[in-house]
Amino acid sequence: MNVVVVGLGIIGGSMAKAVSEYTDCHVIGINRSDEALQKAMECGAIDEIGTLDSLKKADLIILGVYPEVAVEFIRKNAHRIPKDCIVTDTSGIKSKICPALSAIADEYGFTFIGCHPMAGKEKNGFDVSEATLFRNASCIILPCNAPQEKVDFLSDFMMKLGFGRVVYTTPEEHDRMISFTSQLPHVIACSYVFSPCCPNHKGFSAGSYRDVSRVANINGVLWSELFIENKEPLLAEIDTFIGNMTEIRNAIEKGSRQELAELLNKGKEIKEMLGE
């Protein structure tokens, strides 16, 4: 089985490494620059450096590129993709991507299924990719009207790469949940480190600083695209968050210990209800 990975950043690179490590598939890499391709050949992440014509022999195409590049790439190369091929992407937003990719797939006869591996690091690029990146992570699959046997095939394939579970959802539900679980924490981390106190934190900080600030080390170009493409759900989450924070803020200003303690204890209740 031929797997073509397009884009060898942290996610595409880790996909290539995991497919090579945990399956018998022949892995073909396509990437904008040569450097990552050379490194991927050297470390065995891919078996072959591909060209656009390599798409003609693909059984599975995994897109590890920026969301809008993914749509553009598939639109331009749809005529090269075999009818029995599954195309999947790995991008962090879905409502703007999945319908476009599904439409192209329908037009040309191949299958598109959306995918979002819930794994990553605060660093980017092929150099930090790892075969074990997906170990125990959740794999979100967006069937998008693809045939059930193709969805099952992709789910089984992803479980072989080390994922701990597969979750099925729609693009809209995905984007709403991701705005909360992933995008909002990145907005929080940046807003946090912009404090004038931040450069002097050492000696005064411990785990709380470390955890909240971790993902501030952000790829601004990628995340600005993800944020803007997911504008409505993300703005709703940010506004909910600011509203919640303002409620706590005002209870602090008012100085009512009991009211504030009751408010804060809701946090404990939620975490305990979730078994966290």
Add this chain to the structure above:
Amino acid sequence: MNVVVVGLGIIGGSMAKAVSEYTDCHVIGINRSDEALQKAMECGAIDEIGTLDSLKKADLIILGVYPEVAVEFIRKNAHRIPKDCIVTDTSGIKSKICPALSAIADEYGFTFIGCHPMAGKEKNGFDVSEATLFRNASCIILPCNAPQEKVDFLSDFMMKLGFGRVVYTTPEEHDRMISFTSQLPHVIACSYVFSPCCPNHKGFSAGSYRDVSRVANINGVLWSELFIENKEPLLAEIDTFIGNMTEIRNAIEKGSRQELAELLNKGKEIKEMLGE
């Protein structure tokens, strides 16, 4: 040397365990309830269950109680504290505590030095205390006009308990930094988990959710006291944070990728400048 630990919660309990484990001191425990005292005797965290009269033989008193309880306890028992004894507290706020404790110390002739171990867990109580809690953590010491040799003694003593470094500061600077490094992350974590999306996050979340939400499992009674006692610096940090987040929010709403990317990349620059 007799060390009296007052209050065997996570911090006092860990102090007792660390003193027993890493020094030759005789450790005496005083606690509101008997249960923690019995457990502390059983596991060797303390050598003796103390009474208020035990304070008369103390060389070092470590207060592991809520800030206002600390002041009240020392005020009521100042007449029992020997003149060559050092009293230190471990509470998370200092401007409201240190001057009061210093004044009592001056009046009765013993020494007060403030201390804030930058270590903790998202759980509380003696059961989660550990001798290794302070390993490599920062120990903030607030000399508060105490004699230099006493400050040096306490610093050396804390380093024996496993701390990685000692940092000296004033109560005001401490409270300003802590409002950023510790209190604001707790406000953030609670505001975050109050989102209606939170109960459904499983399958859609990874490290970002885990890290931002971790300290939402908060002791509302303790933290409402810490927040309100440190109202001014904390409100300033919350307002700065909301201002920063609003700037990012508005750039998302405006939809300018370049402007947003430049803003977000400042997060990366700050983290890289700090070598994080």
